[in-house]
Amino acid sequence: MWADAYTACRMIRPLRTLLASAPVLGVLFSLPLSAHAADSLGDALARLAPSADPHVIGLAVKASECAQTQGGQPADRLAVIDYSKPSSEPRLWVFDTVNRKLLFQELVAHGKNSGDANSTQFSNAPNSLASSLGLFRTSDTYTGKNGYSLRMQGLEPGVNDQAMARAIVIHGAAYVNEAMAKVAGRIGRSWGCPAVRTAIAHKLIDALKGGQMVFSYYPDKRWLASSHYLKCQNGQLAKAETSIASRAGG
Template sequence: MHRPIARFCLLALCLLATPLSAFASAPEALLRDLGRIAPALNSQALRHALAAMQCAVNHGAEPARRLAVIDYSLPSSQRRLWIFDLQRKRLLLQDYVAHGRKSGENFAQVFSNQLGSHKTSLGLFRTAESYRGKHGYSLRMDGLEPGLNDRARERAIVIHGAAYVTPNWVAKHGRLGRSLGCPAVRPEVARMVVDQLKGGQFLFAWHNDPRWQQHSAYLQCEPQRVADIVARQQRLPRS
């Protein structure tokens, strides 16, 4: 065997032996820049959010202008929602966000993708269309992770404002009020959140639960599986 061919074959074998998740590592420069402007955000949560987003884009998803990250390992009494402008590398908001009433009290500990569970779902979402509903100006989302959050639209998991998401509620009850699984936000910021995130941005709901992380299609970044998910998701409304 000629030496150039031999070297090529060895390289190919090395690539095949490399874990797929290694190709979804977060872009280090962006990770560093966003970490600098959001020092309170768990570095692993941010790294996983960027890696999941990059995996989606690498396999056909349209790049987003903005990224929202929720760290559900934090208590609801803390500001655990971050919204980034990815183009300008700016932090647009750090604020409160509720979790599902069956997920836990102050801490979200149990997660579900099931209809009627009233629990929060984890993983990568793509935001879709804004609308006016019973909670006012709201934003629909599509879960991208099979078995983890892909029933979000069917479950009516949306971003909306809620009166139980306020510092006063925390002062009185020691936690925020809880939703039916929606990432509800303060009424004062609801319009801004919806307007900044509508139309095909990414939202990543994170927790330090290793069982969820091992089953996430985007953290594992399995090429064919992700490509199929992206193809299905691109047929959904974004306006």
């Protein structure tokens, strides 16, 4: 009898401890959700793409949100290209900024006159065969010599505003493939277009068509210091964040 009572007592003590700690456990389990809700969009997207530079993601979000406060239509998708990474590595990320999801993480080509495995030179000039930096807004699609393609409007004067005239578009290309990257140490190069794998080109283009944002980055000091879209006031950016959250029902 005493043995039974002793056993019961030993069982009750852990239960009491567990019940007493329940409020604390509840707080601990709720912290990640609260932290996530309080995250900025840049922080949230950077977490979705661990291989991306969080600083670059942050700049892309800032530029995109700035554009949307300048009277531009709301954008639900953001593509980020980090040309500081070699072409043999995935350096294109496409995000759903409303639902905070990573849609694509891909290889992407740079222009043949921008560099070999690494891109270091950029241009806005016609016939330069080089990539352009800065913020773009996507336009319509068409089918041309490179198949299904997506036009982009360069938003930064003197930096990428010749994109339409230069036919700088997103399209699929056979020379963008992992096998070539492993053998040659780089993928093929375009005439300035951010070309992607043919297998995903159609879906990626459909995700970005019709007024979405594309941000092409390289640590070019002159561009970083002069870009209008990287100089928005905090109040403007907060307004853009609120607008995005409302579209997500948050």
